[in-house]
Amino acid sequence: SYVLTQPPSVSVAPGETARITCEGNNIGTKSVHWYQQKPGQAPVLVIYSNNDRPSGIPERFSGSNSGNTATLTINRVEAGDEADYYCHVWDSSSEHHVFGGGTKLTVL
Amino acid sequence: EVQLTESGGGLVQPGGSLRLSCAASGFTFSHYNLDWVRQAPGKGLEWVSYINSRSDTIYYADSVKGRFTISRDNAKNSLYLQMHSLRDEDTAVYYCARDGGMAGVMDVWGQGTTVTVSS
Numbered sequence: 001s002y003v004l005t006q007p008p009s010v011s012v013a014p015g016e017t018a019r020i021t022c023e024g025n026n027i028g029t030k031s032v033h034w035y036q037q038k039p040g041q042a043p044v045l046v047i048y049s050n051n052d053r054p055s056g057i058p059e060r061f062s063g064s065n066s067g068n069t070a071t072l073t074i075n076r077v078e079a080g081d082e083a084d085y086y087c088h089v090w091d092s093s094s095e096h097h098v099f100g101g102g103t104k105l106t107v108l
Numbered sequence: 109e110v111q112l113t114e115s116g117g118g119l120v121q122p123g124g125s126l127r128l129s130c131a132a133s134g135f136t137f138s139h140y141n142l143d144w145v146r147q148a149p150g151k152g153l154e155w156v157s158y159i160n161s162r163s164d165t166i167y168y169a170d171s172v173k174g175r176f177t178i179s180r181d182n183a184k185n186s187l188y189l190q191m192h193s194l195r196d197e198d199t200a201v202y203y204c205a206r207d208g209g210m211a212g213v214m215d216v217w218g219q220g221t222t223v224t225v226s227s
Contacts, residue, residue: 001170031211035153042203042217043153049210086153090212095167097143097155097212 002091004100011106018074020103022087025068032070033088034063036081037102043086047072074105082107110134110216112204117221124194124225130187130204130218138182141207143214144189146200146223156202157189172198194225 005023012018022032032050035043045054047063050070060075074081087100116128130142144156157178158167166178177190187204201220208215 031213033211033213035214037153042219043214044217045208045213045215048208048213048215054215084152088153088212088214096169097145097158097214099145099153099155102152 001094001096002089002098004087004089004098006085006087006100006103008101009104009106011108012077013108014077014079016077018077018081018105020072020074020085020087020105022070022072022100023068024070024089024098027068027070027089028066030065030089030091032063032065034072035086035088036083037086038083046085077105077107079107081105110206112206112216112218114202114204114218114221117202117223119224119226120194121227122195122225125190125192126194126223128189128191128202128204128221128223130189132185132187132206135206135216137185140209142180142187143205143207144178144187145203145205145214145217146198147203147220148197148200151200154200158207159187191223194223196225199223199225 034047036046037043050065051063062073084102086102111133113131141160159178175193179188203220204218205214206216
């Protein structure tokens with residue numbers, strides 16, 4: 001089955017840039033989606049189809065996807081960005097949705 | 109407002125059964141594919157099941173196949189998850205999510221309902 005690997009944690013100071021990676025075999029051939037989840041809340045879509053933002057998501061959030069790594073980039077990080085972030089793909093081979101293990105973003 | 113609202117969670121003994129519901133509003137329910145996703149305490153997101161708009165394509169995660177059944181009633185704008193032979197490891201918050209149509213993106217999520225399997 002297809003596996004997505006994320007770092008367990010990323011720390012960044014306010015105003016800096018956070019980069020959260022999601023590794024998978026030839027993930028560059030898939031569409032990757034990213035979700036933000038704050039404690040006690042449901043996930044919220046922040047990036048879809050690699051690099052598109054839903055309405056209401058700040059331009060500070062962007063995504064990229066190539067080779068074996070997809071990346072969620074958050075520019076000018078704010079305290080309110082502190083959350084868990086999950087990458088997600090649809091694996092057509094197994095006909096399964098697959099989530100990464102999640103990355104806890106800490107704003108120092 | 110586009111909204112999904114889950115219900116039906118609770119405490120159940122191992123081996124027991126439970127039926128979750130998800131009520132939709134604010135969009136044309138019958139046009140969308142839907143998913144159930146769960147999250148065990150302190151753990152990450154785990155996809156559970158998928159159903160397309162016409163209920164003629166259904167998928168399950170290996171961990172629940174043969175024990176869980178997904179269904180929907182487009183006339184009632186409702187999604188369901190029938191769970192049998194529940195195990196301790198099925199303890200989780202269960203979310204329903206709308207498939208936004210682009211490579212399986214889940215663009216709308218409910219607030220979740222908690223299932224606890226314990227004796």
